[in-house]
Amino acid sequence: MFVVNIDGSNVVDLGPGSAPAWSDEGTRIALSSNGLYVVNAADGSQRTLITNDLEVDRISWSGGGLVFSKLVATPGVYDTFRVNPDGSSRELFRPAGASPLGEPSWYPHPNAAIAVGSGARCLYKTNTSSAVQVLSTCNQAYPSVSPDGSSVLSTAIGSNNLVVSPLSGASPQTVAQFGLQADWGRRPRTAMLTTLASGQWSTPAALAGDTDAYTAASAVTVMPDNGSMGQTLQQVVSVGSDGRAYHRAQRVDGSWTPNAPIPGVGGSSAGFYARRVAIGGAKDGSAQMVVVGWDDLVYHGMRYANGSWSGMNLLDGADGAANFAARDAAIAICCDSSTSPGAAQVVANGLATGPVFHRARLSDGRWLPFQQVTGLLNSTRLAVAVDAATSNTYVLATAAPLGIVRQLRYANGAWDAWIASSNSAGATDVSLAISNNAGSVVAKVAYVDSLGQLQYLERADANRQYAWTLPLTTQVLMPNARSVSVSNTAAGAEVLAAQMQPQQ
Incomplete structure (x- = not known):
C-alpha cells in the first residue's frame, strides 16, 4: 500500500495492506493485513497492531475510534466492530441478538455508524444498544456518511449508480453511473x-x-x-x-x-x-x-x-x-470588573425550527430563564455582543433567505426589532x-458568504x-x-x- 501526492510525487510505501482509512487529522492510516494496523502516513513508521481480526473488508475512522467489518460466517456474512485506536475496548457494534451488519461508515457522532444489514441490504444507524433503519430504500452497498452527517453516499445494487440519500428522507439523487465505491471529500x-x-x-x-x-x-x-x-x-x-x-x-x-x-x-x-x-x-x-x-x-x-x-x-x-436542543449558541460578557x-x-436557537432564545447568567452564578426573541424562525448561526458603555446586547442571526438579521436588547430588557442587514445574502x-x-457605536461584523469567502x-x-x-x-x-x-x-x-x- 502506498501514499502519493495527487501529482504523483512523494510516494511512500506503507507496506502490505488493504481497506485503508485516514485518521481525521490526516497523520495516520488504518489498514488490514492479517490483522488491523495503524501506521504513520508520512513514512509508514510505527506500524502498530490494533487487533488480530482477519478478513477485514472495510474500516472507518473518526472521533469515536475505528469501526470495521470482518467476515464472521460463510458465505460472505460480515459483522461490524468498534475499537479504540490503541486497541482497547474492542466490541461488537450492534445490539446483541440483532442481525449482522457490514460495510460500516462512521456517523459524525462519537458513538454511531451507518452499516448495511444482511438480506435486503438496508442501511442502519447502529451502536451497541440500537440499530435503526435510516432509509426506506434498500439494496445498498458501501455507504459513506457525509462529514456533516446529513446524507449517505452509496452504491445502488442493480444499477450500480452512486446515489446521495438525505437522511431527512428527501429524494435521493444519482451523482454518477456505474460506480462501485466512493467517499466524500475531506479537506x-x-x-x-x-x-x-x-x-x-x-x-x-x-x-x-x-x-x-x-x-x-x-x-x-x-x-x-x-x-x-x-x-x-x-x-x-x-x-x-x-x-x-x-x-x-x-x-x-x-x-x-x-x-x-x-x-x-x-x-x-x-x-x-x-x-x-x-x-x-x-x-x-x-x-x-x-x-x-x-x-x-x-x-x-x-x-x-x-x-x-x-x-x-x-x-x-x-x-x-x-x-x-439547539442549532447554535453564542455568549458575550458585560458588566464585569477585576473582581x-x-x-x-447567551443566545441559542431551537433545533427544530430555529427560533431564537435569550437568557442571562448573573455575576453571582444564578441563571435567568430562556425567553424567546419573537419575530424570527429558521435561523442557523448566531452571534452576540454587548456594548460595554450602555450594556445593550446586540444579536445577529443567519436566516434564509434574508441573510444576516440584527436584533437589539436594551439594558432595561426591552427588545427592538429584527432588521435584515444589507451585504449578507447567503x-x-x-x-x-x-x-x-x-x-458612537460601531458593529464589527465578520461573516462567511455563500462562496466561502x-x-x-x-x-x-x-x-x-x-x-x-x-x-x-x-x-x-x-x-x-x-x-x-x-x-x-x-x-x-x-x-x-x-x-x-x-x-x-
Missing part, C-alpha cells in the same frame, strides 16, 4: 488568525504557527484584563479532529499553551464532544463558554483566572424543559464585536435600525472559510476562522 481545516490595526489587516496566519492543527470550528476572545488577572492575552476554543472541544491561550509573554481537551460534564478528563463552541472573556481573567454538544444540547462551562475549570454543565430549557465575572448574555456563519467611542465590514450607528440597511463595501479577508469569530482589540479587531486547506 483539512486550520485555525487562521488575522488582526486589524491602523486600518490594515495582517496576512492570515495559522494560530500559534501551528499549521498542522485541525479544527472544525473555532472561537476567540481577547481578554479585556490584558492579562493582568488571568495572565492570558486571548483564549481560543475549538472542535478538534476527534470531535472534542479544546482550549488554548496566549500567555502574556506571547507564547501559547498547547491544545488541551476541555473537561467534560462533572469535570471529566475524557473531555467533551462538541458541534459548536463560543467563548467570552471577563476583566477578572475568567472566560465562559457555551457549547452545543454532540447530543445537540446546550452546555455552559467556565475557566477561572487561575486556570481551573468548572466542567461542562447542561443548561435547562425554556418553559421548564430539562434541556435546550467580578460579570453577566453572561451568509453561512457570522460573528460580531461592538465598540463605543464617546457614544470571509467578509468583514463595520457599521457605524449600530444602535440605529437604518444603519443595518445601508449598502456598504466589505473586505474579503480570506477564501475557503467555514467558521468565523471576531473579538475587539485595543488597536481594532481580531478575526479567527476555520479555513479549508488544499489537499496534499
